[in-house]
Amino acid sequence: MNNSEILFIYDAKLCNPNGDPDDENRPRMDYERERNLVSDLRLKRYIRDYLEENGYEIFVTKPDGKTVNATDRLKLLIEKSNKKIDLNKFKEDDVSWLLSQLIDVRLFGATMPIKSDTAKGSSLVFTGPVQFNWGYSLNKVRLVDSNGITSHFSSERENSQGAMGKDYRVYYSLIAFHGIISASRAKHTMMSDGDIKLLEEAIIKAIPLQATRSKIGQYPRLFVRVEYKDNGFMIGDLRDCVEPDKVDELREIDDFKLDITRLSTVLRENANRINKVYFWQDEKLVTKSNGNEGRFDKLINLSDDMIQEIKY
Structure with missing residues (x-):
């Protein structure tokens, strides 16, 4: 396994x-730059929920809808699997078994504080090979002007008209995340190439499938994973290499084209250090480079054997 960098839009x-x-559940904003912000935890939650719905065991979850601490979560997992493990004396084989069960720990790591009635307690700490920083919008974002809503259910016995509330939304936000995959950390969490494929699937599919009332209206547009030959090298934040050709007053995807000229240049300049570039592109996203429009793989000017399209 080699290091990788991820660009997800x-x-x-x-x-x-x-x-x-x-902040009254308003969309997270950098008001000085008019940029919408999204935490890495929000993205990881989408991924975890998708994997769990598809039958994979997740550590950071609510079993049967109930909040439990790390100790109880481990006990439930052990009981479910009919294993005999002493939580106060984790053996190497026990740790390997635990990692084999929990895909989110293999990906993102976890801290597992273990409580004990007879001992001081201990903890298991895994640093995840997959890390994302906060996402931010590539365009200037404005909040919807009207945000008052009324519930048909009364908030108090005397309030028969229903309760008033706030419903904050953005008009349009083109959100970009940068992530890394560390090959050295993957060894410690037993993350496999198959886990990376599941991660890619979850990133691309999860967001529209996990829609709620406040989240419906979000769609993946571009996923790129650059896999390197040299595990001592990374290009850096790939978001610096892409930008919409229009950043203000956007309302939908047809209002702009995504310029990947700089990304094409930096990938070509570092081609000798790149093993493969994996990509997925939504058909509604128009990309361009050096004034030419086309699909991502046709614009980045790498040899065909270095580019692989992800298909679902």
Whole structure:
């Protein structure tokens, strides 16, 4: 396995990509730059939920809809599998078994504080090979002007007219994430190439399938994973290499084209350090480079054997 970098772009139309609980659940914003923000935890939650719905065991979850601590979560997993493991004396084989069961720990890592009635307690710590920083919009984002809503259910016995509330949404946000996959950390969590394929599938499919009332209106547009030959090298934040040709007053995907000229250049300049470029592109996203429009793989000017399209 080799190091990889990820660029993931999706858009959000008339919805709330990531509400801030400290600000009336308004969409997270960098108001000075008029950019919409989305935490890495929000993206990981989409991925976890997708994997769990498809039958994979997840550590960070609510079994039967109930919140449990790490100790109880491990106990439930052990009981479900009919294993005999002493939580206070994890052996190497026990750790390997645990990692084989929990795909989100193999991907993202976890800290597992273990409580004990008879001992001081301990913890298992895994640093995840897959990490994302916060996502941000590539365009200037404005919140929908009207945000008052009325519930048909009364908030108090005397309030027969229903309760008033706020429903904050963005007009349009083109959100980009940058991520890394560390080959050295993958050894410690036992992450496999198959896990990476599941990660790609979840990133591309999860967001529209996990839609709620406040999240409906989000769709993946571009996924790129650059796999390197040299595990001592990474290009850096790939979001710096792409930009919409229009950044203001966007309302839908037809309002712009995504310029990947700089990305094409930097990939070509580092071609001798790249093993493969994996990509998926939504048919509605128009990409361009050096004034030419076309599909991603036709614009980045790498040899055909270095580019592989992800198909679902």
